[in-house]
Amino acid sequence: MLKFVSLKKTLAVSGVALMAALAPAQAENIKLTILGVGDIYNFQGGKERGGFAKVNAVARAERDKHGNFLYLFDGDMFSPSLLSGLDFGANTVALTNLVPFDIAVPGNHEFDFGQDVFKQRIAEAKYPWAAINLTKADGSPIDGVGGVMVKEIAGLKVALIPVAQDTTPEVSSPGDWKFGPTADSAIAAAKQARKDGADLVIGVVQAPHTDDQAILKSHAFDVFVSGDDHDFALAYDGVTAYAETSIDGAILTLIDLDINVEEKDGKRTVKWYPYFRVIDTATVTADPESQKMVDQFSAKLEADLGVAIGTTTGPLDSRRNVVRKEESAMGNLIADAIKQETGADLAIMNGGGIRADKQYDAGATLTRKDILTELPFGNITVLTELTGADVLAALENGVSQVEKGAGRFPQVSAGVKLVYDPAAEAGKRIVSLTLNGEAIDPAKTYKVATNDYMLSGGDGFTALTKGKVLVDAHGGHLLATDVIDYVAAKKTIDEKVEGRITTK
Template sequence: MTTFPRRLAAALAGATALGAVALSPAAAETVKLTILGVGDVYAFAGDGHRGGFARMNAVAKAEKAANPNTLYVFDGDMLSPSLLSGFDKGENTIDLTNLVPFDIAVPGNHEFDFGPENFLQKMGASKYPWAAINITNADGTAVKGLGGVMMKEMAGLKIALIPVAQDTTPEVSSPGDLKFLPTVKTAIAAARKARGDGADLVIGVVQTDMSNDRKLIASHAFDVIMSGDDHLYSTYYDGITAYVETSMDARFLSPVDLTVDISEKDGKRKVKWTPDFRFIDTATVAPDPESQKMVEGFKTKLDKSLNVEVGVTEVPLDSRRNVVRSEESAMGDLIADAMRAATGADIAITNGGGIRADRTYDAGTKLTRRDILTELPFGNVTVVTQLPGSQVLAALENGVSQVEKGAGRFPQVSGLTMVYDPTAPAGARVASVKIGDADLDPDKLYTVATNDYMLGGGDGYTALGGGKVLVNAGNGKLMANEVMDYIAKTGKVTTKVSGRIKKVGQ
């Protein structure tokens, strides 16, 4: 998606919320509205250089102080995954955001990683409202405590906030029997209704991927969209809709200032606005003192048990998001090898989206418990099932079915090699699979080590179900512990990318 420079965005003609007419000086008013959106905030301290809740809270406080007409919105994902959330199920994120409450918060898919009951509990502990128009109970009734469209009066404007969650949440998280209506269709319908009900400005607060963002922008049903999920920073303006993809861990923030002209002529109210996108690199932001004090307390709790060395990597390791979700990675190989070694399974398959540190390690890096738990923060356990080769193939097809989207289902594997064609139709991309040195036999039974989330159908891995479960979640061990044990046995990591997953022609 094109990122427009701020100067260009400001120079473009203003979008009209309810049509544009010549201003009548006698009945005109100009106000400034600021919208600050954040999302995908996981690590309570950021990376130590930028991002994190203390810097995010500092920016929010500063924006509110500079302009009382500020909307502060959250577009999903903070309860999980993070190192600390593995212990407190996201309580730290609620404590920190309660210091500078949002005007509205939309639940992301990761809000349900610890189940719907945990989300409801954390929602109840929040000093701000959570809302999503497309989440209901299984019977279609409203979820207690979860709001819908929010109408706010601010600076003489009637503003509609349209909160929308990710409709793929049941595939990628654990929301129980909660029902998720289609993200795009539901959002556009609500935005148009709000406009018809007299909203001067319609603002989408959404957690969805960029392909859906494009559809929402193209609908021209929204004046402004604040979106999370992609972990990217981007701004865009087409003369009708202003858009911000709100980055990850509050590393880069973009408050949007709307200069809004309100006029009335012949008894008809008209609103015209122009956006100005500002860029804040939070590496330049001093942390909010109150928040930082809380952050330091969390650090102290973790440091004693986590700063324990488990081994040294003799090779470079890579867990960057774009790598583990699109190709074989040495970190993915290490994790899958540890799962297979711990269980004795024929093969191991784990989802790249479960590998979360988003970093590289140089050869010679000393790996600690903290490093491994940061890579695997969900608390998943290793399970073992017995499946025919046909189901193994179906699982691998699912794994590469959305590689072009950077989906978390991309497989990291051990004990097998595969070749696939990313240009072929989803479901028919895997060209060949070998288990060990032999071609995969569709009728042969194989033991498969995976994680409990995937065995339950997470990330679309329904093909892993239906087999004979040899080690269930109740008897499995934490993946992170098995990786630490695997490294500690020799005190070193020598795993290199070896061609386990290749594209046709490689």
């Protein structure tokens, strides 16, 4: 049976098909700006750069200027700082609530005060906290801690992959919570997000440079921002863009993505190119609302610093000519505090790091301000594992310039007995060195608490650089805060000169 079809209709249908075949691809251009920050501890910032008021000013201005904006936090704000030692990081949440993040990853310092404080702080936040590799001991989710976040931005499906640092249990106090491997977890989640149809995959990561490099080389991400290393770095290898986000917001990087979305023959492709804008916050005017809160916190801190934390039973001496030449009760106090905080076998503190140049009479009241005046440099308590030979070499360095009153002279913790000959050749002055009554064994390993300046070889302590670092400057507490907590817990301080360091 013949079927007649209208020629007019046939030509019309064919024309539509022909027009579709000849039609150009449909393209759309989208702009997306990303600002990542992390490692913001000091609410006031430095003398010229950084601080929450300047960071908030940049974030607020960018959010107001760009309809498509992502504000990302890659870890570490609750600690360490002097104020956080008093309010357990509440000031940092209050300040960031003024200009909330789109997502925040908990850094290792978010757990310095334990699980309960962490949960309290994130409950106070007006923004979501998330980490795909953080769970309870049984593998179940932690209330208030999310996972991958998918946002629709200008028709794009954007996956945010939040990843915490897997070394957190070693350097902080998350209790029995579990942390999966940082780099592997990040890469696996990014690949899955891509399979699930994400147009852009963006990482928010707290990780050391080694993990950053593994993530970058995987090409699983379009963009990722990372904290923890306290430095500033940018990279783009043609596939993945990366920013290391500095410290205290001193230098900020805005990543402007120029995105082209093309539809052709039913297939959708997304291409982009990054433009980096670097902002030196020395040039930024503080956000007025944030600065008002900063000023309030500054006044509170000044008042709180005068609070009494303990009383001495005997005299304490931090005079320059004492702490740089002989055992000092103040030096003993500081060394004992960091030994207890870290669980070390012994502690070494450089006399030059003790700065008040003051005598405290027996029965004197100690305040937080006294401790901060003694320890003004913002050093961090760290822990390393050294051979006895390296411990001996470190202390040889400590007494090598005693005749010059050098700041390297060591103050040591209880249990250490160091006898040296100041007339002997430098490097060969130690006559005997014992710990808890036993000679230091050159082949044995010891856990040694010190400060981050000395750990990096400062004051000639290169021997301290040779060990296995257990808690570095990124994981440790503010040295002054550790001493304040030690004094406050003991209330009565009975440190005295007891023969820890003597001369032949």
